[in-house]
Amino acid sequence: xxxxxxxxxxxxxxxxALPIDAKLDAIWRTQPGLIGTLSCVDxxxxxxxxxxxxxxxxxxxxxxxxxxxxxxxxxxxxxxxxEAYDQLFTMHGFTMIFLYAGxxxxxxxxxxxxxxxxxxxxxxxxxxxxxxxxxLLAGVFLYVxxxxxxxxxxxxxxxxxxASGTYNPGPNIDFYLLGLIFLGISVTVGSANFLVSLMRxxxxxxxxxxxxxxxxxxxxxxxxxxxxxxxxxxxxVLLFMDRQFGTHxxxxxxxxxxxxxxxxxxxxxxxxxxxxxxxxxxxVSDALPTFCRRPLVGYTPVAIATVATxxxxxxxxxxxxxxxxxxMLSVAFFxxxxxxxxxxxxxxxxxxxxxxxxxxxxxxxAFLFLSSFIVLFVIxxxxxxxxxxxxxxxxxxxxxxxxxxxxxxxxxxxxxxxxGGIYYWFPKVTGRLMxxxxxRWNFWTMLIGFNVGFFPMHIAGLMGMPRxxxxxxHGLGWDTxxxxxxxxxxxxxxxxxxxxxxxFVSLRRGKAAGDNPWDAPTLEWSVPSPVPAxxxxxxxIVASRxxxxxxxxxxxxxxxSLTDGYVLNQGRETLATTVLDAQPDLILKMPGDSMAPLLLxxxxxxxxxxxxxxxxxxxxxxxxxxxxxxxxxxxxKRALGQRAEAPxx
Amino acid sequence: xxxxxxxSAASLLALCGCxxxxxxxMRTYGPAADPITSLGWGLTIVCSIVxxxxxxxxxxxxxxxxxxxxxxxxxxxxxxxxxxxxIYIGTGLSxxxxxxxxxxxxxxxxxxxxxxxxxxxTIEIRAHQWWWEARYIDPIAADTxxxxxxxxxxxxxxxxxxxxxxxxxxxxxxxxLAGKTDVIPGxxxxxxxxxxxxxxYRGQCTEYxxxxxxxxxxxxxxxxxxxxxxxxxxxxxxxxxxxxxxSLQGQQVFLSHCAACHTVRGTxxxxxxxxxxxHLMGRRTIAAGTLPNNLDSLTRWIANAQAIKPGCQMPxxxxxxxxxxxxxxxxxxxx
Numbered sequence: 001x002x003x004x005x006x007x008x009x010x011x012x013x014x015x016x017a018l019p020i021d022a023k024l025d026a027i028w029r030t031q032p033g034l035i036g037t038l039s040c041v042d043x044x045x046x047x048x049x050x051x052x053x054x055x056x057x058x059x060x061x062x063x064x065x066x067x068x069x070x071x072x073x074x075x076x077x078x079x080x081x082x083e084a085y086d087q088l089f090t091m092h093g094f095t096m097i098f099l100y101a102g103x104x105x106x107x108x109x110x111x112x113x114x115x116x117x118x119x120x121x122x123x124x125x126x127x128x129x130x131x132x133x134x135x136l137l138a139g140v141f142l143y144v145x146x147x148x149x150x151x152x153x154x155x156x157x158x159x160x161x162x163a164s165g166t167y168n169p170g171p172n173i174d175f176y177l178l179g180l181i182f183l184g185i186s187v188t189v190g191s192a193n194f195l196v197s198l199m200r201x202x203x204x205x206x207x208x209x210x211x212x213x214x215x216x217x218x219x220x221x222x223x224x225x226x227x228x229x230x231x232x233x234x235x236x237v238l239l240f241m242d243r244q245f246g247t248h249x250x251x252x253x254x255x256x257x258x259x260x261x262x263x264x265x266x267x268x269x270x271x272x273x274x275x276x277x278x279x280x281x282x283x284v285s286d287a288l289p290t291f292c293r294r295p296l297v298g299y300t301p302v303a304i305a306t307v308a309t310x311x312x313x314x315x316x317x318x319x320x321x322x323x324x325x326x327x328m329l330s331v332a333f334f335x336x337x338x339x340x341x342x343x344x345x346x347x348x349x350x351x352x353x354x355x356x357x358x359x360x361x362x363x364x365x366a367f368l369f370l371s372s373f374i375v376l377f378v379i380x381x382x383x384x385x386x387x388x389x390x391x392x393x394x395x396x397x398x399x400x401x402x403x404x405x406x407x408x409x410x411x412x413x414x415x416x417x418x419x420g421g422i423y424y425w426f427p428k429v430t431g432r433l434m435x436x437x438x439x440r441w442n443f444w445t446m447l448i449g450f451n452v453g454f455f456p457m458h459i460a461g462l463m464g465m466p467r468x469x470x471x472x473x474h475g476l477g478w479d480t481x482x483x484x485x486x487x488x489x490x491x492x493x494x495x496x497x498x499x500x501x502x503x504f505v506s507l508r509r510g511k512a513a514g515d516n517p518w519d520a521p522t523l524e525w526s527v528p529s530p531v532p533a534x535x536x537x538x539x540x541i542v543a544s545r546x547x548x549x550x551x552x553x554x555x556x557x558x559x560x561s562l563t564d565g566y567v568l569n570q571g572r573e574t575l576a577t578t579v580l581d582a583q584p585d586l587i588l589k590m591p592g593d594s595m596a597p598l599l600l601x602x603x604x605x606x607x608x609x610x611x612x613x614x615x616x617x618x619x620x621x622x623x624x625x626x627x628x629x630x631x632x633x634x635x636x637k638r639a640l641g642q643r644a645e646a647p648x649x
Numbered sequence: 650x651x652x653x654x655x656x657s658a659a660s661l662l663a664l665c666g667c668x669x670x671x672x673x674x675m676r677t678y679g680p681a682a683d684p685i686t687s688l689g690w691g692l693t694i695v696c697s698i699v700x701x702x703x704x705x706x707x708x709x710x711x712x713x714x715x716x717x718x719x720x721x722x723x724x725x726x727x728x729x730x731x732x733x734x735x736i737y738i739g740t741g742l743s744x745x746x747x748x749x750x751x752x753x754x755x756x757x758x759x760x761x762x763x764x765x766x767x768x769x770x771t772i773e774i775r776a777h778q779w780w781w782e783a784r785y786i787d788p789i790a791a792d793t794x795x796x797x798x799x800x801x802x803x804x805x806x807x808x809x810x811x812x813x814x815x816x817x818x819x820x821x822x823x824x825x826l827a828g829k830t831d832v833i834p835g836x837x838x839x840x841x842x843x844x845x846x847x848x849x850y851r852g853q854c855t856e857y858x859x860x861x862x863x864x865x866x867x868x869x870x871x872x873x874x875x876x877x878x879x880x881x882x883x884x885x886x887x888x889x890x891x892x893x894x895x896s897l898q899g900q901q902v903f904l905s906h907c908a909a910c911h912t913v914r915g916t917x918x919x920x921x922x923x924x925x926x927x928h929l930m931g932r933r934t935i936a937a938g939t940l941p942n943n944l945d946s947l948t949r950w951i952a953n954a955q956a957i958k959p960g961c962q963m964p965x966x967x968x969x970x971x972x973x974x975x976x977x978x979x980x981x982x983x984x
Contacts, residue, residue, distance in 0.1 A: 082860040082959055155857050161834055162817040162859055167778075252835035258818060259833065293716070293724045297732035323820060323829040323856075325812075325838035328762050335754060339747050343740060349703065350739030354732035356710035360724055363715055371711055378703040382696035385747070389692055389754040391685045391761055394828020395674040398820060398855035462693075464672025464824050466855045469863035477670035519722035552726045 020537060023569055028120070028533035030593055039593040041125035044531060046132050047111025048429070051422075053136055054104035055500075058415075060143075061095035062493055064088045073486035075474040085470035086153040087172075091146065093156030094176070098183055099139045101276040101414045106131070106190055108421060109218040109279060111429070113194065115524035115531065116212050118203025118540045120574040121590055123196040126597050126633065131190035133601035138186060141608060142179035145172065152176035155468065157269070158239075160250040160261050165243040171612060174243065177236040178608045184233040185604070191222035191229075201574055202582045203523070205542035205560070212522055212545075213296065216303045217282030220310045221275035227314070228275070232268035235261055244614070259324060266317035274313040277409065278306055280417040281348060281377075284370050287424040288352060290520040291367040292359025295546060295553070298351040305344035312341045322393045331390045338388030345381050349374060364518075365439030369420030372447055376412025380405060383458065398468075401461025407454045419446070419499055426503075427517045431529040432510030438502040446495030453488025456481045521546035526562045538565035539575045542582075571639060589640045596633035603629050671851045674824035678850065678871075679843045680807075681827040684760040688753055695746065761827075764841045768809035772800060776812070776819035776832040776854070779861040779961060780924055780937040785881070786811075794884045795912075797924035798937050800869045803877040804847050812838040820856035823869050829855050844871030851938075860960030866938025880931070883984075887915025888927045891982045899979025902972045910963075913983065923963065929983040936961070947977050 030040040040046070068088050071080045080088065110128060114121055122128050145151045150172050154163040163173045198211075198219050211219075238249040239261065248254035250261055289296045296302065318326060318334035352374050361367060383405040387393050396402060419442075426434050460481045465472065472478055516525040525548055527536055540562045544550045547560035566575050572590035577583055607622030636642035677686045716724050773784040783800050787793045802808050812821055814834035822829040823842060830840040844850065854865035872880070891897050900916070908918035914927040929935075932942055939958055940946035949956075952973055954963035968976065 082863070086860065159818055159857075162857070167817055167859065252814070256835075258835060291721075293721070293726055295728055298736045301733075301736055324831045324833060325836065328758065332755060332758060335758070336751055339751050339754070342747055343744055346740045346743035347736055350735045351732075353703070353706050353710055353739070354735030356707065357713075357735065358730050358732045360714050360716045361711050362721055362724065363711070371707055374707050375700070375704050379700050382699050385750065386689075386692045386696055389688060389750060389757075391754065391757045391828065392689045392692055394830075395682075395685060395689065395824060397829060398857075462673060462675055463670035464674060464853075466853055466862075468857040471863050475669075476672060517721075519720075519726075521726075549726050553728060555728070 018537065020567065020569065021532065024534040024537065025532060027569065027572055030533065035595075036593065038598050039129075039595045041121075041129045041591065041593050041597070042533060043110050043114055043122045043125065043128055044429075044533075044535075046128050047107045047109070049132055050103050050107030050110055050135070052107075053132075053139070054100045054107060057095050057099040057139060058104070058496075061092050061100060062496065064092040064095065066489060066493055068092065069486040069489045071470065072472075072482050074483065075472050075476070075479050077471060080470060082470045083153065086468075087146075087149075087151040089468060090152045090155050090158075090176075091142075094142065094152065094179075096410065097156060097272075097276070098180070099135075099142075101410055102187065102272070103135055104414070104418055105218070105221070105276060105279040106135075108283065108418070108425075109194060109214065110190075112214065112425070112524060113197055113218070114201065114535055114574075115428075115527065116215055116522060117197070117201060118206055118523050118536060118542060119197075119201040120535050120539070120568070120572070121201075122193050123201050123588075124193045126591055126594050127189050127193045129594075129597035130600060131186045131193065133598050134186035134189070134604065135183065137601050137605045138179055138183040141182060141605060142175055145175040150175065152179075157265060158261075159265075160239060160242070160258050161252065163239065163261075164250060174240065174612050177240045177243075178611055181233050181236045181240075182604065182608050184229045184236075187225050187229050191225040194218055194222040195226070199579045200576045200585075201588070202577050203540050203542050203565075204575065204577055204582055204584045206577070206582045208580055208582075209300070210542060210545045211303075212282070213285035213299070213302055213306065214279060214282030216306045217279040217285075220306050221278050224271040224275045224278075224310045224313065228268040228271040231264045232272075235264035235268075238264075240611075259321075262321050262324065263317070266320045267314075269320065270317045271310065271313050273409070274310050277413045278309065280414050280421075281306065283417045283421040283424075284352060284373055285348070286522065287366060287421060287520075288370045289355050289359070290424070290518050291362045291364055291370070292355050293362065294355065294359040295521070295549070296351065297354035297358065298347070299545065301347050302351045305347040308344040309341060312337060312344070316341055316388075319388055319390075319393065322390050323397055335388060335390035335393075339385060342381055342385055342388075345377070349378060349381075364423070365434070365436055365443055366420045366423035368440075368443045369416050369423065372443075373412060373416040373420065376408055376416060376450075379455075380408030380412050383408065396461060398466055399461040400457045400465045400467060403467055404454055404457035404461060407457070411450060411454070416446075422503075424518065425524075426506065426510075427513030428524055428529050428531065430507060430510065431513055432506055433513045433517060434506040434510060435502050438498065438505065442495060442498040442502055444495075445498055446492060449488050449491030449493070449495045451488070453485050453490075453492050456484045456488070460485070516548065519548075521549040523547055523562075536565075538563065538567050540565050591637070591640055594633070596629055600626055600629035600633065672824050672853060674828075677825050678846045678848065679826040680845070681761050681764070681840075681842055682825065684757045685828060688757045691753060692750065695750065699746070764807035764809075764843065766807050768807040768841060770802065770806060771809040771811060772802075773811045773813060774821060774832065775815050776821065776858075777962075778816050778859055779854070779865040779958070781821075781865075781867045782924065785884070792885060794881075795925045796884060796928065797932070798867055798934070799932050800867070801877055801880045802842070802844060802869055802871050803874045804844050804871050806874075807841055807843045810840040810842065812840060817858050818856050819854045819858050819865070821852070821867070822855050823850050823852035823867070825850040826869060831856055842869065844869065847871050847873060849933075853938075861958050864937060864939045864958050864961075866934070868933070868938065883931065884928055888913045888983050890915075891979055893978065895975050896978045896982050899972075899975035899977070902968065902976040903979050906966050906968065906972075907976070926980065926983055929980055931984060936963075944977065944981065947980060948973065951976060951980075 030036045030042055071077055152172050152175055158176055161167055241247040242249050248256040250256045250258050285296055285302055315337045319338045322331050387396050423434050465478045513529050515529055543558035543560040574588050576586040576588045578585050603622050603625035607619050610619030610622055677683050771786040773786055775782040781798050784795050812830055812832040814832050819832040820829045821832055826842040830838050850869045852867045891900050908920055910920035910923040912919050912925045935942050936958055953965045955965045
């Protein structure tokens, strides 16, 4: 029986507190109380807020899904009205894709990046807080529509003309459009922050060929987001103008083009799919090797594959539109690109298998989640190849086969690594291990429930069941397969419930973890658990990809320096390094906790509330207050070196 | 489709306890679909093999050298082999398989892109929330006629479909005969179908189109050329005049309550918002496949369509019981 935890042979042990720790803590600690909570810019707390909020949305979206599964468990049921069903599947999609899958990975990266990179915070701590607050408020904004009975009801893809003012005059679609534009602000500032953090706030020696794969994943996703989000924000602005100001971008009567929406939406939508899986693949690439007791096989090919996936990912959007009557040459090109994008995935898949094969796998719960992910990833990839083959896609598209495919992709490639990642990093965050016994129950219930629930959807699809129907006739032969899916989805939900139970139980009663319970190789495991406010006592100097293993791997003579490095204790400071080689460059003065991000988010909310209420007054007030919040935010501060020193008299 | 494929299809369906799935596309009956079906089975089999192989590899890799006792830190860290051969071979094989599938895909695409023979029949299909209008085009204007939801086609003849959007986006799909083509407002999409075997082929709208997306079925009835010509001749004729007193009364009710939306050729009823009902009784179903076409369904539907298909464009019509009976009697004369 494998028992994770500290042993005598543990090379690091628990670090002893030194006087410098108290000084750094005083500099970096967030004040307790409400003001501290609301003004906090600590990347770790923001990261946890992201993860907790995303899981709340996951639970809400899951309840929506279970309600729909009840309605579909048998033919001709009337548990839900057609309108209720339409709102539920729209909100389920929006919630899971925009409010869970993306943000949960932002949470991981927010928490982990400075720890992985060896810095004290992200490059723009206040922007980080803004990104979280806007995400939260955009989610709340969208969900306010639900109790009002005015939730979006045209699908998460929201195609006009069904989403136009003519066919959908209520405020439902305005909630969708404004909510998505609002959320886009969060994604954009968050991505910019990741990008700059990567370029400037790595520890000395953390050159780009030593970055953990999670960093590559989030970096790639962030660049993807910065290029993709403008497309969907633009689409939303155009449709909002069509609906509210009488423009005709999508209005057929006035020579508008409904397909313009689909192009803009999927130019965003497909890269977004990669943005919400690549960091999760990074979690696997970083955590799995620890449990295989060896470095990842093929670091360089996997890093290149990550980037290649996103590059090709910008050239496949038309495969969501194969049935729209495109010229054959176009569909042939996009079909080929959709098959080619499988190749980088094959690189990663065989890298993981080789890592397990040539390693000595330790079957912890985290390992079970991460290794079973490989199989789910391949199932989702294989069904992706099937839908990428254009003629067969003409049959598969808009059937339950695609529902099965996308759930294998989103649950298999996002939820499984995320939960595996939580089992892996929970000790670092809380100082306690999660319960392994409950973990086994959690894992098997989720794995069995997921496959019983979602695999039959492939069959339902091959039997011709269309998506987004609120009911079906008995004579179509879909009853049994739907009943199995409903049962499986409830088992899966119980599995997720067991995970939450384990989380709460372990939070209070988990075994003490020590600093490095898995004997893992990367920088975050060199600091105490839970992580102090200042992250690193000294900014480390990195000499390899595996600072904590390099003595044992003994592949290079150089050694990382984790105890001797830059102290930087004159206020909140971290080290800036050069972009490629991570040579020390500057000392960055970091801003302290601030209410400005929250104020700006609230002011922006007011602006969007005004738009939904058609109130120029409220919107104007929101815009004005946003301006004031930005001025407060940017007001030059002496502590940050933004104002000249007062002359000494 | 050959017999072997059918056997696999049957076993697949039997697997999930269903003996009959009229909307499956794993068995097809026409040249616009058959090459796709072969490709579909090929993809299914290749992808299943890939999934099984990878699953086995993950299982074997996990179990063959797993550490069984001691703490994690007690297990030595080593890079025993660099493992890159796995990536080279795995990715190389995957690429070869993908290349093969890509070629097969392109060959299939070329095979079904257009009908090899010139279509001898053109049907213009307009998709509405939530029913299908079908106009059989003839060079002679008088020989053009309109029907709804059920298309008749002669076996062995390629049929050109012109898909015209009206309100929102829909998608036309007869899985046994061809893949989907979206019906998009502002553009006319083309598709073609041909049935090699006589029979009834069901279909359903597959682009989400609002409240009653679930109740927007269509069907194609493929029949011999003689039967088709007979059907066509009937469709070109006006409606027969009602004979019984009740149906005559029903006709009056129809003209005052229904004619604003429905056409019955040969009468004053000329509405164009709803389906043309001139030969309603020739159709198997009503309300785009929602109900079987019989006395009971017609009565329930006319009395309160909203109870059956909530949100549909057919309003609940205020009719006395007597008028209801009469109008049902009248529409039942529309052979």
